[in-house]
Amino acid sequence: MITMTSKGLFCKAGNFYIDPMRAVDSAVITHAHSDHARRGSLQYYTAQRGVSLLKARLGKNISVRGYAYGEKFNLNNAQVSFHPAGHILGSSQVRIEIGKKVWVASGDYKRDPDPTCEPFEVVPCDVFITEATFGTPSYTWNKEVNLGKEIYDWWIQNADRGVNSVLFAYSLGKAQRILGVLEPYAQKDIYCHSAVTPLNECYREEGIKLARTQCLSQIDLSKQFSGELFLVPQSFLQTDQSKILGGQFETAFASGWMAKNNFESGYDRGFVMSDHADWNDLVRTVKETGARRVYVQHRGKGSLVRHLKSLGMEAFPAAELFSRNPDQLALF
Numbered sequence: 207m208i209t210m211t212s213k214g215l216f217c218k219a220g221n222f223y224i225d226p227m228r229a230v231d232s233a234v235i236t237h238a239h240s241d242h243a244r245r246g247s248l249q250y251y252t253a254q255r256g257v258s259l260l261k262a263r264l265g266k267n268i269s270v271r272g273y274a275y276g277e278k279f280n281l282n283n284a285q286v287s288f289h290p291a292g293h294i295l296g297s298s299q300v301r302i303e304i305g306k307k308v309w310v311a312s313g314d315y316k317r318d319p320d321p322t323c324e325p326f327e328v329v330p331c332d333v334f335i336t337e338a339t340f341g342t343p344s345y346t347w348n349k350e351v352n353l354g355k356e357i358y359d360w361w362i363q364n365a366d367r368g369v370n371s372v373l374f375a376y377s378l379g380k381a382q383r384i385l386g387v388l389e390p391y392a393q394k395d396i397y398c399h400s401a402v403t404p405l406n407e408c409y410r411e412e413g414i415k416l417a418r419t420q421c422l423s424q425i426d427l428s429k430q431f432s433g434e435l436f437l438v439p440q441s442f443l444q445t446d447q448s449k450i451l452g453g454q455f456e457t458a459f460a461s462g463w464m465a466k467n468n469f470e471s472g473y474d475r476g477f478v479m480s481d482h483a484d485w486n487d488l489v490r491t492v493k494e495t496g497a498r499r500v501y502v503q504h505r506g507k508g509s510l511v512r513h514l515k516s517l518g519m520e521a522f523p524a525a526e527l528f529s530r531n532p533d534q535l536a537l538f
C-alpha cells in the first residue's frame with residue numbers, strides 16, 4: 207500500500223506522496239514543519255486547521271485542499287483521512303484505506319497536553335508507520351508538570367532582579383505552545399521574534415488563545431529593557447537585535463532534548479517541553495493502534511524496533527518500506 211522512495215513515502219493506489227522530500231504532483235502533508243512541508247508540489251492536501259500555517263510557510267499561492275479531521279476523501283483508488291496528531295496546530299496522522307486494509311502514517315505526534323492543538327487520536331490500523339524522534343528509553347519525562355507556571359515563575363524571578371529572560375524555542379509550534387501555556391499567567395506582553403509573530407496570527411485566527419505579544423521588529427531597539435520575556439530562535443544572540451538585552455539576561459531552552467544533557471547544553475535553564483512522544487508514549491501508542499505491523503521512522507538506533515519485537519510485534523525500520531521487499535509488502 208505504501209512504499210518508501212527517494213522522494214519519501216508513496217502510496218501507489220492513490221498516486222500521492224506523504225510529506226515528500228521533493229516537489230511532486232500530489233503531496234499529502236501531515237503538518238507545516240519544514241522537514242515535512244516543502245515547496246514546489248502541484249497540489250497539497252492537509253487538515254483544514256493547518257491550511258493557513260502551510261500557506262504561511264510555502265506561500266499564499268500554493269494549491270491546497272483542507273479537510274476536517276476524520277473526513278474521508280478519495281485520491282484515485284485510496285480512501286484518505288486526517289486524524290489529530292497532537293503535535294502542532296493542524297498536525298495530522300494520515301489514515302489510508304484500500305480494500306479492507308488500513309495503514310496509518312503518524313507524522314510527528316505527542317500525547318502530552320497542549321492547549322494550542324487538537325489532542326492525539328488513536329486510529330486503529332493494520333499497519334502503523336510511527337515517528338520515533340525520542341525512540342530510546344533514556345527519553346522519558348514527567349507528565350504532571352505545569353509548564354506554564356514553571357516558565358512564568360522563572361520569568362518573574364528574573365524580572366524581580368531586573369534581569370531579562372530569553373527563552374529559545376522553535377518558531378512554529380513550540381513558540382505558540384509556550385504562549386498558550388503562559389496565557390493564564392502572563393500579565394504583560396511577551397516579545398516575540400519576527401519569525402514567530404506571523405505564525406502566532408495563524409493560531410489566533412484559528413481561535414487559539416495565546417498570551418499577548420509584541421513583535422521585536424516593531425519596537426524601538428534603542429529602548430532599555432529589563433525584566434521582560436523574549437521568545438526567540440536560537441540564533442537570536444548572534445544578531446544585532448540582541449543588544450536590547452543589555453548585560454542582564456538569563457537563557458532557557460524549551461525542548462524534549464532538555465530531558466538529558468541539561469548541563470552540557472550551556473543554557474541557564476532547561477524546560478522539558480516536547481512536541482514529540484517520549485519513549486513510553488511511543489510504545490503505548492503503537493500498542494493502542496492494535497497494528498499487526500509497525501514501521502519506525504527516524505532516529506533511535508533501532509531501540510524501538512528491538513523493543514517492539516521483544517513484545518512479540520512485527521516491527522521494522524521504515525527503510526524496509528523501500529520496495530526492494532515486495533514480498534513482505536504483498537502480505538498487506
Ligand SMILES: [Zn+2]
Pocket residue numbers: 237239242293314
Ligand atoms: Zn514536526
Ligand SMILES: [Zn+2]
Pocket residue numbers: 239241242314
Ligand atoms: Zn518532523
